[in-house]
Amino acid sequence: MTTVLAVETSCDETAVAVVKGRQVLSSIVSSQIDLHRAYGGVVPELASRQHLETVNPAIAQALEAAGLSWAAIDGIAATVAPGLVGALLVGTMAAKTLALVLEKPFLGVHHLEGHICASYLEQPQLQPPFLCLLVSGGHTSLIHVQDQGVYKTLGQTRDDAAGEAFDKVARLMGLGYPGGPVIDRLAQTGDPTAFVLPEGKISLPQGGYHPYDSSFSGLKTAMLRLTERLAQSGPLPTADLAASFQAAVAKALSNRAIACAQDFGLKTIAVGGGVAANSGLRALLSTEAAKRNIQVLLPPLGLCTDNAAMIACAAAEHLARGRVSSLKLGVQSRMPLENVMRLYV
Numbered sequence: 001m002t003t004v005l006a007v008e009t010s011c012d013e014t015a016v017a018v019v020k021g022r023q024v025l026s027s028i029v030s031s032q033i034d035l036h037r038a039y040g041g042v043v044p045e046l047a048s049r050q051h052l053e054t055v056n057p058a059i060a061q062a063l064e065a066a067g068l069s070w071a072a073i074d075g076i077a078a079t080v081a082p083g084l085v086g087a088l089l090v091g092t093m094a095a096k097t098l099a100l101v102l103e104k105p106f107l108g109v110h111h112l113e114g115h116i117c118a119s120y121l122e123q124p125q126l127q128p129p130f131l132c133l134l135v136s137g138g139h140t141s142l143i144h145v146q147d148q149g150v151y152k153t154l155g156q157t158r159d160d161a162a163g164e165a166f167d168k169v170a171r172l173m174g175l176g177y178p179g180g181p182v183i184d185r186l187a188q189t190g191d192p193t194a195f196v197l198p199e200g201k202i203s204l205p206q207g208g209y210h211p212y213d214s215s216f217s218g219l220k221t222a223m224l225r226l227t228e229r230l231a232q233s234g235p236l237p238t239a240d241l242a243a244s245f246q247a248a249v250a251k252a253l254s255n256r257a258i259a260c261a262q263d264f265g266l267k268t269i270a271v272g273g274g275v276a277a278n279s280g281l282r283a284l285l286s287t288e289a290a291k292r293n294i295q296v297l298l299p300p301l302g303l304c305t306d307n308a309a310m311i312a313c314a315a316a317e318h319l320a321r322g323r324v325s326s327l328k329l330g331v332q333s334r335m336p337l338e339n340v341m342r343l344y345v
């Protein structure tokens with residue numbers, strides 16, 4: 001069984017984990033949320049500096065928590081794309097240095113492939129093909145997982161990502177950052193049918209709608225107008241607004257994911273990314289998919305949000321197939337998931 005230590009520093013979490021095959025031996029996540037909260041979003045320069053301070057202690061802690069020595073580690077991995085370049089560089093340089101000094105293979109990992117592989121940690125028997133609904137702060141994608149490293153993006157957002165929409169709507173309601181968890185909590189006590197909101201369908205030039213793409217900008221604008229109007233007549237009914245907004249997002253994502261799985265004959269939908277933690281989405285997708293005999297995999301919350309165990313898992317899958325990366329591999333702020341195999345030699 002391949003054992004990999006991985007470092008993830010693509011955004012605002014410094015994470016290090018050790019994974020053996022599809023089993024998590026340790027997973028350390030040091031969040032920077034408090035550091036960025038005052039700014040209402042991630043400040044790239046602050047993120048890099050914080051990663052630099054945290055990464056070495058986190059590596060030592062992950063190895064110790066796994067109860068292993070370096071001799072038991074078969075490969076060292078890091079997220080190399082996509083993400084904040086300065087932040088990615090910190091984790092990648094740390095991993096490459098360890099690989100060089102310890103004479104072990106280095107593997108660069110695509111962050112989104114990591115989110116897909118989180119489902120392997122939850123369900124070790126899972127094998128492609130399956131559909132992955134990836135919903136994070138930066139991405140809203142429906143991905144046809146054809147083989148390890150072979151992905152086809154079938155649907156995506158035309159504007160804001162789902163998590164971004166949660167964050168922006170929370171900000172306009174004055175709820176703070178990050179918005180997803182706050183809206184989710186408020187929605188528990190609200191009425192999801194209180195307000196009628198658009199579902200964000202994409203019209204096609206030839207008529208009809210795109211079956212898998214989505215848009216959240218119309219929904220965001222509708223929320224802005226609604227809050228402006230409601231604010232004139234007293235305190236905002238925040239719970240009802242949160243519940244209605246969450247229901248609209250959950251419906252948009254569930255409908256498209258199920259249509260896509262059905263059209264491509266896929267019997268499993270694996271959900272990943274921070275928004276996979278959303279209770280409204282989890283409930284609706286599970287119920288609707290079950291009616292159509294489609295299995296839904298919902299990893300535990302700690303595997304949905306950014307972590308290094310999912311990165312180590314992706315790397316272990318590639319290393320087990322004899323793939324490694326060059327130490328000359330650089331980091332990239334953007335990279336299509338379709339290019340994953342170019343990371344390996």
Ligand code: KG4
Pocket residue numbers: 011135136137138139162163164166167178179180181184273274275276277278279304305306
């Ligand atoms: O995957 P992730 O941790 O980071 C990346 O973007 O890669 O996702 C973060 C996003 C944020 O936008 C956050 O608001 C959202 O996930 N999120 C949620 C929930 N928990 C986190 N959105 C909706 N409901 C939640 N419970």
Ligand code: ZN
Pocket residue numbers: 111115136137273274305306
């Ligand atoms: Zn992520």
